[in-house]
Amino acid sequence: MSGAVLVTDARKTFVASRRLFGGGTPVHAVDGVSFSIAPGRVLGIAGESGSGKSTLANLLVGLELPSGGEIAIGGRPLGRKPNADFRRSVQMVFQDPFGSINPRFTVGRTVEEPLLIHGLGSEAERHARAIAALEEAELRPGAAFMERFPHELSGGQRQRVAIARAIVLRPRLLVADEPVSMLDVSVRAGILRLLNRLVHESEMAMVFITHDLSIVASVCDELAVMYRGRFVEHGPVRAVLQKPRHPYTRALIAAVPVPDPTVPPTPLPAKLMSGGAPVAGGCRFAPRCGSAIAACETVDPVLEEAQPGHRVACIRHREIAQ
Ligand SMILES: Nc1ncnc2c1ncn2[C@@H]1O[C@H](COP(=O)(O)OP(=O)(O)OP(=O)(O)O)[C@@H](O)[C@H]1O
Numbered sequence: 284m285s286g287a288v289l290v291t292d293a294r295k296t297f298v299a300s301r302r303l304f305g306g307g308t309p310v311h312a313v314d315g316v317s318f319s320i321a322p323g324r325v326l327g328i329a330g331e332s333g334s335g336k337s338t339l340a341n342l343l344v345g346l347e348l349p350s351g352g353e354i355a356i357g358g359r360p361l362g363r364k365p366n367a368d369f370r371r372s373v374q375m376v377f378q379d380p381f382g383s384i385n386p387r388f389t390v391g392r393t394v395e396e397p398l399l400i401h402g403l404g405s406e407a408e409r410h411a412r413a414i415a416a417l418e419e420a421e422l423r424p425g426a427a428f429m430e431r432f433p434h435e436l437s438g439g440q441r442q443r444v445a446i447a448r449a450i451v452l453r454p455r456l457l458v459a460d461e462p463v464s465m466l467d468v469s470v471r472a473g474i475l476r477l478l479n480r481l482v483h484e485s486e487m488a489m490v491f492i493t494h495d496l497s498i499v500a501s502v503c504d505e506l507a508v509m510y511r512g513r514f515v516e517h518g519p520v521r522a523v524l525q526k527p528r529h530p531y532t533r534a535l536i537a538a539v540p541v542p543d544p545t546v547p548p549t550p551l552p553a554k555l556m557s558g559g560a561p562v563a564g565g566c567r568f569a570p571r572c573g574s575a576i577a578a579c580e581t582v583d584p585v586l587e588e589a590q591p592g593h594r595v596a597c598i599r600h601r602e603i604a605q
């Protein structure tokens with residue numbers, strides 16, 4: 284599995300402050316997630332707000348330490364704490380290109396900084412590698428960008444600088460958390476094409492996090508749908524989008540706006556919007572599920588293979604797929 288990403292039963296529990304909320308209630312933000320990604324492949328992760336996508340991203344890059352489970356990137360285990368080797372092997376692109384880049388640093392210093400932190404190369408080598416990374420991020424000629432400051436760049440160009448900074452270390456895994464959602468619609472497609480090209484032309488894997496299912500097919504090879512800290516469906520992107528098997532995935536896909544502005548999107552069913560607390564030991568989606576039966580309150584479904592490589596956590600997925 285060298286070069287690949289291997290995540291086994293990853294967990295992250297936050298305990299809300301007693302002083303603030305009076306109870307010390309645990310939040311199982313990531314609650315037993317397992318997957319692997321081969322080099323040169325993209326795993327998309329979708330799900331509504333609060334489903335645990337960013338917490339999983341933070342675990343993958345070592346910004347948060349897991350409460351349980353194992354994470355290994357390129358054969359390097361995260362262990363109890365990320366070491367320099369682990370940190371080098373995984374890099375992140377954030378949602379906000381304005382907040383993720385230091386406004387006082389030139390583009391050159393921004394992109395060279397990871398090399399400096401890891402003590403890699405001479406000054407001249409770092410300079411050359413930064414220019415090469417900018418060109419890979421399609422900021423050409425790269426040398427012309429080195430002395431510029433973030434305020435002189437557009438939002439799309441800033442995100443390209445953030446991508447150049449992320450790839451300059453040649454990571455095994457790139458984690459992109461909503462990388463285009465704050466960008467102007469006109470530049471989104473270009474950034475998505477860039478990420479897609481960088482991954483598929485290299486040995487790097489990518490986790491691409493989004494709440495926007497309309498863009499996953501253009502970037503991802505696989506898609507996982509997250510609900511309350513768990514994957515409820517995971518498979519080849521086209522299989523999940525064209526033949527979704529989990530009721531939650533089906534509702535999310537039905538609600539995606541179609542490109543034709545005269546056709547209104549299907550609204551989410553009222554029950555799905557309202558939600559409610561799941562019964563302990565039952566399916567966590569049951570309070571919102573239009574397909575729930577009595578057994579759903581007593582069985583907590585685990586992911587099982589519905590088709591080769593396509594996993595679903597629903598006791599009724601075979602009937603639902605009919
Ligand atoms: N540092 C923290 N302390 C306490 N709870 C947290 C912390 N970070 C996240 N959470 C909680 O964990 C859950 C998952 O949050 P997370 O940010 O991972 O969701 P998300 O899927 O990225 O949502 P969004 O789409 O809004 O970005 C939420 O209930 C959130 O309130």
Ligand code: SF4
Binds near residue numbers: 574599
């Ligand atoms: S197990 Fe039951 S409640 Fe859960 S998603 Fe399937 S049908 Fe719905």
Ligand SMILES: [Mg+2]
Binds near residue numbers: 336337338
């Ligand atoms: Mg998030």
